[in-house]
Amino acid sequence: MKPFNRILSGYGTTIFEVMSRLAIEHNSINLGQGFPDGNGPDDVRRVAAASLEDRPNQYPPMMGVPELRQAVAAHDRRFYGLDYDWQSEVMVGSGATEVLNDCIMGLVNPGDEVVLIEPLYDSYLPILRLAGAVPKLVRIEPPDWTLPREELARAFSERTKLLLLNNPQNPTAKVFSAEELGFIADLVKRHDAYAICDEVYEHIVFDGRRHVPLASLPGMRERTLRIASAGKTFSLTGWKVGYVTADRGLLQAVAKAHQFVTFTTAPNLQRAVAYGLAKDDAYFDGLAAEMQAKRDRIRDALERIGFRTAPCEGTYFLNADFRPLGFQGSDIEFCRHITVEAGVTAVPVSAFYQPEAGREAPAHFARFCFCKQDQVLDAAAERLERHFRRAA
Secondary structure, X not given: OOOOOOOHHHOOOOHHHHHHHHHHHOOOEEOOOOOOOOOOOHHHHHHHHHHHHHOOOOOOOOOOOHHHHXXXXXXXXXXXXXXXXXXXXXXXXXXXXXHHHHHHHHHOOOOOEXXXXXXXXXXXXXXXXXOOOEEEEEEOOOXXXXXXXXXHHHHOOOOEEEEEEEOOEOOOOEXXXXXXXXXXXXXXXXXXXXXXXXXXXXXXXXXXXXXXXXHHOOOOHHHEXXXXXXXXXXXXXXXXXXXXXXXXXXXXXXXHHHOOOOOOOOHHHHHHHHHHHOOOHHHHHHHHHHHHHHHHHHHHHHHHHOOEEOOOOEOOXXXXXXXXXXXXXXXXXXXXXXXXXXXXXXEEHHHHOOXXXXXXXXXXXXXXXXXXXXXXXXXXXXXXXXXXXXXX
């Protein structure tokens, strides 16, 4: 038979699927995959249910229902002082990953170089390679995730089409500082490039931090596409509602891709998200506070057991160095070990890095997802503590 797509056929089963299957097989508490185990805000779900009954359920506008596009524009103005025209500078898609795909398809030509900071969310490289882009990877490493500025500057060239930036970053839980963002913005402007910013964790930042969109920096609005997600903001990851704000010229190119991908998104879910984005500050502050408390809960437990945790400034994830426990194997071996022997599943951080000649990925950190109910986190900690106490 004739061969399949040579790019996608080279990818195996994702580490998330591998570890989740192993977790099911061994009845393990799965802290590997990044989704909450709650059901989202009651009032937002009620609006979705009501909109299913009292509004049309046929194709909504390709760019998104007016209510949601207006709400996204109002949200960006309210939180960041960014002024977007809802009619020409806001687009809704079926999840942030679809919107990311649209942005890349709309902007990238084969041979264009794209700068990325790894470790990476797993969908970035397959999408870029399908578009014919040439990835230029710059590595940050645990435990402090310091941005190597000289290396980043060298990654840019006259062939650079865009930077793809995830901030707050999965899996590192790093929130880029204002100084780091300024340095990044200067590089983008100096090389006349664009920036696609995956900012889905914008409202899940900790310890008094505030999210700063790259688009809000001087000279960046007209060259930045800012992607956000209702799934993360409202703990409704199954809804797959994402949105992008960008200068109208950029968004026109993205919309041409979107029309041939999903075209549109369930209208009742869009209207419910529009309602949610207008909620008062107490909701957004409460989301960050709740997740910070969960971070502290699992961090304190892991450190009590003997792990050495890395800084966690935002997102759903905490990375922990397991070497102080005396385990001598790799992070892949460790995550399999605790799944089978302790009944707790995490994800190896090395899976988020690309193989590089002469340079090995960090292989002594496991990523734990803490956006779970407190009793689940406590049960996982109890299992790990019992296992390593027995192993000692």
